Amino acid sequence: MNSEQVKKADYVSDEDKGRYSPLKVMQSAAGYYVGTSYRNPLGFNEPGSRDSEYFPTHAAATLELDRINAGGQQKRTHPASGLASSISFVGNL
Numbered sequence: 001m002n003s004e005q006v007k008k009a010d011y012v013s014d015e016d017k018g019r020y021s022p023l024k025v026m027q028s029a030a031g032y033y034v035g036t037s038y039r040n041p042l043g044f045n046e047p048g049s050r051d052s053e054y055f056p057t058h059a060a061a062t063l064e065l066d067r068i069n070a071g072g073q074q075k076r077t078h079p080a081s082g083l084a085s086s087i088s089f090v091g092n093l
Contacts, residue, residue: 005049025061032061
């Protein structure tokens, strides 16, 4: 299944939307989550979207992915809530 965030992001070109993976379990320092990876134009994968809350275990995130794949609604569907950006910041924020 594809990310609702990516589908709704009108500021992302159709070509770039094709660079996002189907939903899968991902991991960050904050925990496991359901999201996508993005293959940038240089061919490197990076986190793309986060389509769920964080979970403490891979198994818990897998249950959420299974629920979504079975037709359950994605909990994070607003494009601004988790898409990768090509904007780079310089300095401290």
